[in-house]
Amino acid sequence: MADGSFRLIIRQGINVGKIYDFRKLAEEFTSCTQAEEPGTLGYEWFVNEDGSECYLNEYYRDSEAFLTHFASIGPKIGQMLTISPLLEAIVLGDPSAEVKRALSMLEPKYYMPVVGFCR
Numbered sequence: 429m430a431d432g433s434f435r436l437i438i439r440q441g442i443n444v445g446k447i448y449d450f451r452k453l454a455e456e457f458t459s460c461t462q463a464e465e466p467g468t469l470g471y472e473w474f475v476n477e478d479g480s481e482c483y484l485n486e487y488y489r490d491s492e493a494f495l496t497h498f499a500s501i502g503p504k505i506g507q508m509l510t511i512s513p514l515l516e517a518i519v520l521g522d523p524s525a526e527v528k529r530a531l532s533m534l535e536p537k538y539y540m541p542v543v544g545f546c547r
């Protein structure tokens with residue numbers, strides 16, 4: 429586990445008939461994040477077989493990287509949640525108090541690092 433890095437895992441529903449809109453917005457979020465945020469180390473969307481739920485796996489170098497991402501994507505989150513409502517949020521790692529405040533609206537569960545590594 430890298431010092432200061434953490435993951436945010438989001439589970440969302442996808443409203444019936446909105447899979448196309450969801451995919452379009454997910455692609456927009458991803459391309460913007462990849463192009464403009466070097467501190468975002470991973471940003472991956474996964475959709476279940478029937479298109480009714482998804483997971484977003486976000487991996488940040490540190491709290492500052494997340495705050496940069498939040499400033500960029502934050503204003504668009506409402507648009508995504510309209511078509512893909514939040515079901516669960518999990519934080520793996522120990523982000524700063526400022527990140528925890530930014531995430532408070534998601535009511536995430538926090539899991540602190542114990543032991544491990546990433547390559």
